[in-house]
Amino acid sequence: MMRTSFLLVPAFGLWQLAPAQSLIQRSLQSDTMPNVVPNPGFEESVRTFCGWTQDPAKFNANMGSWSSPTQTTPDHFSTKNDKECWAHPSKHSHGKQSPRSGQAMVGIKTYGKGNTPTYWHEYVQSELPEPLQAGVRYIAECWVLRSARSNEASNNIGILLSDTAIATRDCLPLYITPQVNETKLVKGGWHKVSGVFDATGTERHILIGNFYGDEVTDHERQPDGERGAYYYIDDVNVRVAPAGTALTPKPKQSVPPPPKKVVPDHTSSKTVDIHEVEPAVGTRMRLDNVQFEFDKATLLPGYEKELDKLVDVMTDYPFLRAEIEGHTDDQGSDTYNLKLSDDRAKAVVDYLVKKKIDKERLTWKGYGETKPLKPNTSEENRALNRRVEFRVVER
Known part of the structure; x- marks a missing residue:
């Protein structure tokens, strides 16, 4: 026996029963199906912060339903803040920019x-209440506005529906x-990024951001602002698409860069650029x-470029911990060489800390002449043994 469901609906001032299926069909036809994204306007947060943070955990805890999938930090803006707060939208646009809806x-x-x-690319991620339905056609969209404080406009603002939550321990872009994906440069006022796709039934998480490298991202310099494209x-x-809605073209494939180099132990930074090395444990x-004055722990001019590359690596990988090792040749007493090597390793650490690398992520140790790379039988070998090394202990 066929069963028909009914819903109570208003008609001419009276309440009447109408078949539930017909209401669903009307919703599909008029594109009024419910939005399945939680907190779609970012209105719900534990509190509003006046300043900005470089701690993604702080953003994640405050937003609840939204998070950062990488170790970069999205920003939450609200008109509930005082207008002098960094996180008030008008602070960056002389009062000209504000949320598209809400606060x-x-x-x-x-x-x-x-x-x-x-x-660096930043992303936001949220978990849907339940996976999308297999074989059902959906519309995914968001509204974007180039911030007046950014000096570039870009394309490649995309929406990813993923079966698993993404969580990385670095600040590198996601290549998925x-x-x-929006292929046109986004300039001017609020712009809708939208597309239509068929779900596989495993999509449970939504992410928004640029999923392509900057080398394949179109951009255009703007007259004001700084630090790239920010939206x-x-x-x-x-939501479920209305019946008969056509699919939009599939975005081009995202291609990750070549993998970084895995290098042998004790590889010289003169041979391989530190930026190109995979910092595996x-x-x-x-x-x-990095050179020192003779018989001293004083860094000679020219070391900055090398050590700044270490700062870059430790910034891109914020969980990375390292030990700086100091080594000498066999000239001098054991005690003297141990102290000299220790002081030189510490001089490197002191520079990294000065560059705002957390000192808790760094250790140093002098090994004196105990770990030569070559026998100390020639000046060439002794020069090789006098060295400072960077060793990854955690990532």
């Missing part, structure tokens, strides 16, 4: 370098092909561009 929005970087030569995000929406590199 809040988030901001992410989509093009340009971060605090290092690496291209999204279901929706506000608001009104995220994923146990990796040890000779910092051969």
Whole structure:
């Protein structure tokens, strides 16, 4: 026996029963199906912060339903803040920019370098209440606005529906092909990024950001601002598409860069650039561009470029911990060499800490003449044994 469901609906001032299926069909036909994204306008947060943070855990804890999948930090903006607060939208636009709806929005970087030569992209991620339905056609969209404080406009602002939550321990971009991607430069006012796709039934998490490298991202310099392309995000929406809605073209495949180099132990920084090395646990590199005054722990001019590369690596990988090792040749007493090597290793650590690397992530140790790379039988070998090395102990 066929069963028909009914819903109570108003008609001419009276309440009447109407078939539930017909209401669903009407919703599909008029594109009014419910949005499955939680907190789509970023209105819900534990509190509003006046300042900004470089701690993604702080953003994640405050936003609840939204988080950062990498160790970069999106920003939460709200008109609930005092207008003098950094996190009030008008602070960066002389009062000209505000959320598309409601009182809040988030901001992410989509093009340009971060605090290092690496291209940083920021993302926001949220878990849907339940997976999308297999074989069902959906619309995914969000609204974006280039911040007046950024000096670039870009394309490649995309929406990714993923079956698993993404969580990295670094600040590097995500190279995953999204279901929706904006290929045109986004300038001017609020712009809708939208696409239509068929779900596989495993999609449970939504991410927004640039899923392509900067080398394949179009960009255009703007007259004002700084630090690359930065966009506000608001009104995220994923819903069942109306019947007959056509699929949008699939975005081009996201291609990651070549993997970094895995190098042998004691590889010289004169041979391989530190930026190109995969900083796996146990990796040890000779910092051969770091030199000291004779018989002292005073760094000679020219060391900054080399050590700044270490700062870059430790910034891109904020969980990385390292030991700086000091070594000497066999000239001098054991006690003297141990102290000299220890002082030289500490001089390197002191520079890194001065560059705002947390001292808790760094240790140093002098090994004196106990770990030569070559027998101390020639001046060439002794020069090789006099060295400072960088060793990854945790990542």
